[in-house]
Amino acid sequence: MELRSFTLILLIFTAVACSDEIQESTIGDKWINSDxxxxxxDTLSVKSSTLKLDSLIVSGSERVLIGQYDDPVFGKVNSKSYFQFLPTRYNIDSEAKYDSIAFILRYDRYSTGDTLFSQKFLISEVTEDLKPHDQFYYNTSYYDSAPGILTAHEFAPRPRSKDSVHISLDKQFGEILFKKLQDQEITNPDRFLNRYQGLVLEPDHxxxxxxxxxxxxxxxIYYTNKEELExxxxxxxxxxxxxxTFHNTSAGLTKDPLPSLPIxxxxxxxSETGNLSYIQAGTGIATKxxxxxxxxxxxxEGTGSIVEAKLKFYLNTSKDRTIRPVKDSLRLFIINHRNEIIADVVGYNNQPTIANIEKKEGEFSIIRYSVPIKKFIDDKNNAYDGDDWSLLIYAPNLTSSVDAFELYGEAAAKELKMKVEITYAIYDE
Known part of the structure; x- marks a missing residue:
């Protein structure tokens, strides 16, 4: 009986997976009245692919992203930001004289790409009512701006510093704003926003x-008040x-192996993208x-259950680390047959399930992630629509960064292939 059962098991999983190794053991009294x-x-068959979400909600992000760089896979990655402002007060002395106006941009210590070169930002005035077209702002949200630019500012970036970027704006723009405040044409937030929707900062090409x-x-706004002495x-x-205030972020997708992505x-x-699947935060690109x-x-044959299940995958580390950072963990979601996110992947105590680095070798040239997915599999098997469920792997800081990752797929070389490991118990035959 035992030999026939083991042969059946081996045949079943040979049909669905190229299993490198099947190990068998007995744990005796761990189960009542049975051995x-x-x-x-060791290898349960999986299918990996790359998809692009239609949009990401960026409302609530604590930072904004501005700039562009040319990525070897995603093409030209671009991010511009919309800003709305309100004065801290609405009174300026009638004798005061206007001097200048500047935009003080405070660094948030995150960057991607080559910061050794100078960067150039173009600033324009937003002309469309800067309110969400829907309930939220998305990475695809767009608002009209004036045809001319207020300023083109070139600077040497220092993103890791506690410094800020000081951008002098068009003198006339600031002077008109100053005068409206000084003459009490604008005396409250509603009146201010009726006239000044905001600014958009875009990167130069x-x-x-x-x-x-x-x-x-x-x-x-800088100005001077007349005093008796000076x-x-x-x-x-x-x-x-x-x-x-939010950012609009996109990837050009003009290069192989991702010249474009479907809906x-x-x-x-x-298998169509070099046995790799791709992830990029900020643009909606993820691995399914x-x-x-x-x-x-x-x-x-027999009564059994899954004791443990783990998804394991390897990170391609061949790209420049300035555009392919190594993160300690990656997020997972559950998606339906339309590739819509329906839930986080969680454990039995409802704790978030994260893919963490399990193995590093050779100065990080080989990096393997492992994530427990037993509860996901149990829920998938028990849910009425569970057959339609898949996993989505995404980057951390998915709405506030452009971090990108390349994962080896199921058809990669044996030592790098993506796989699911299932530990299965048979306790009643």
Whole structure:
């Protein structure tokens, strides 16, 4: 009986996976009134692919992203940011004289790309009502701006510093704003926003990096008040409204192996993209993992259950680390047949399930992630629509970075291939 059962199990999983190793053991009284055989299926067949979500909600992000760089896979990655402001006060002395206006952009210490080269930002005035077209702002949200630019500012970036970027704006723009405040034409937030929707900062086409800036940035008006002995220098700050300040981020996708991606409901198999699947935060590009043959476990003779299940995959580390950082963990979601996110992947205590680095070798030239997915598999097997469920692997900081990752697929070389390991217990034959 035992030999026939083991042969059946071996045949079933040979049909659905190229199993490198099947291990068997007995754990005796761990199960009541039965000897239990534990079988490890070292490679259960998976299918990996790359897809692009239609949009990402960026409302609520604590930072904004501005810049562009040329990526060897994703093409030209570009991010521009919309800012809305309100003055901290609405009174300026009638005798005061305007001096200048500047945008003070505070670094947020995140960057991607080559920051050794100077960067150039173009600043324009937003002309469309800067409110969400829907309930949220998305990475695809777009608003009209004036045809001319207020300033083109070139600077040497220092993203890791506690410094800020000081951008002098068009003198006339600042002078008109100053005069409206001084003459009491604008005396409250509603009147201000009726006239000034905000500013948009875009990168020049020559950019080589994307930089992050804090929403604690602000506009500053410089002016002087006449005093008896000498003029006194004064400032008036216009603080950023965080709820109406966001970034629009996109990837050009003009290069192999990803010259384009279809609509969200479709994905591109890793077999068509060099046995790699791709992830990029900020642009909606993610890796989909399907596990198509779980039902085959039901064909194993005897009563059994999954004791443990792990998804394991390797990171391609051949790219420049400035555009392919190594992160300690990656996020997972559950998606349906339309590739819509329906839930986080969690454990039995409802804790988030994260793919963590399990193995590093050779100065990080080989990096393997491992993530427990037993609860996902159990829920998938028990849910009425579970057959339609797949996993989606995404980057951390998915709405506030452009971090990118390349994962080896199921058809990669044996030592790098993506796989699911199942530990299966048979305890009643």
């Amino acid at each position: 239990t055989r534990i079988i490890l299926f 020559s950019g080589t990096a994307i930089l992050a800036f804090s929403k604690n940035s602000f506009l500053r 003029d006194k220098e004064e400032i008036l700050d216009l603080k950023v409204l965080p709820e109406n 969200q409901e479709q994905s591109v198999p890793s 993992i399907e596990i198509p043959h779980l039902k085959s476990l039901e064909d194993i």
